[in-house]
Amino acid sequence: MYSDRKVALITGGARGLGLETGRQLAEKGFHVIIAARDAEAAEAAANGLRVGGYNASSVQLDVASDTDRQGVHQHIGEKFGKLDVLVNNAGVLLDGPDAGVAPTNPPGETPPSVLRNTFEVNFFGPIFLTQMLLPLLKKSEAPRIVNVSSVLGSLTMLSEESSPAYHARFVGYNTSKAALNMFTVLLAEELRGSAIKINSVHPGWVRTEMGGQNADLSIQSGALTAVKYATLPDDGPTGGFSTSRSASLGSIAAVCRVRSGCQPHIHVAWSTKSPRTVP
Numbered sequence: 001m002y003s004d005r006k007v008a009l010i011t012g013g014a015r016g017l018g019l020e021t022g023r024q025l026a027e028k029g030f031h032v033i034i035a036a037r038d039a040e041a042a043e044a045a046a047n048g049l050r051v052g053g054y055n056a057s058s059v060q061l062d063v064a065s066d067t068d069r070q071g072v073h074q075h076i077g078e079k080f081g082k083l084d085v086l087v088n089n090a091g092v093l094l095d096g097p098d099a100g101v102a103p104t105n106p107p108g109e110t111p112p113s114v115l116r117n118t119f120e121v122n123f124f125g126p127i128f129l130t131q132m133l134l135p136l137l138k139k140s141e142a143p144r145i146v147n148v149s150s151v152l153g154s155l156t157m158l159s160e161e162s163s164p165a166y167h168a169r170f171v172g173y174n175t176s177k178a179a180l181n182m183f184t185v186l187l188a189e190e191l192r193g194s195a196i197k198i199n200s201v202h203p204g205w206v207r208t209e210m211g212g213q214n215a216d217l218s219i220q221s222g223a224l225t226a227v228k229y230a231t232l233p234d235d236g237p238t239g240g241f242s243t244s245r246s247a248s249l250g251s252i253a254a255v256c257r258v259r260s261g262c263q264p265h266i267h268v269a270w271s272t273k274s275p276r277t278v279p
């Protein structure tokens, strides 16, 4: 049992923001458990961290699978006996298949499969995993839960036409992140007075497979917000929705300005080309 180190679990940890969040937490001395739906990819990522001199291991987890979530609970319970940090990072954007174009379907026509598959990963997965791991988190002295959300889940930003995110109208993705934010608010209220802090974060617009290569932030910069909220001091906030990357909002606005046809559809360069992100 690794009782001498804080233990962090990162979902969707084998690539993108998840892997970098894990690396940065490992750099801060955490034992990082890389969780990914492909066990080999998870172990390869964890091994990469170990080769880099960090403390890491892996576990197989499709966040949409109840069996996998139970397996992760058992694994962490048996091996570590507690969990200090849970980063609900895994996410999908299934509303449109092509990078840089508007959603395939307007909100009134989005197919049930897109909505259901999106919510399984972006909403139900994080909720059910968090519920299952709460007993292990409560064994930590300073438990932190980070829900990786998006400004596209902000009711305010999607309601104000002057907002840079206004035209990014991905009904599945946006509603799943808005719902995730509400879970953050409600669970934080339930746990207020305990040592647990839970926050939603927006990483900024980041050059990952989902964010696309036109995004303005490097993966290293994008991971900073999740790491900050995973390592909050005891007097830090809970129940919030934060980003330390206001620059990224400006860049989304810039994308809108330089392209024609921003109304009614912004052309945020989201990439959803990877078949690996489609359950």
Ligand SMILES: NC(=O)c1ccc[n+]([C@@H]2O[C@H](COP(=O)([O-])OP(=O)(O)OC[C@H]3O[C@@H](n4cnc5c(N)ncnc54)[C@H](OP(=O)(O)O)[C@@H]3O)[C@@H](O)[C@H]2O)c1
Residues within 6 Å of the ligand: 011, 012, 013, 014, 015, 016, 017, 018, 036, 037, 038, 061, 062, 063, 064, 088, 089, 090, 091, 092, 121, 148, 149, 150, 151, 202, 203, 204, 205, 206, 207, 208, 209, 210, 211, 212, 215, 276, 277, 279
């Ligand atoms: N990039 C941005 O600009 C941006 C902006 C705002 C918010 N975000 C959020 O940041 C988080 C990470 O995104 P990213 O940019 O790093 O995207 P990414 O490169 O596409 O990575 C997505 C990650 O989610 C994992 N995943 C997908 N479905 C899963 C499932 N059913 N079970 C477990 N893992 C699953 C993927 O694993 P596989 O390798 O198995 O596919 C991958 O590790 C997401 O929640 C996203 O919504 C990103």
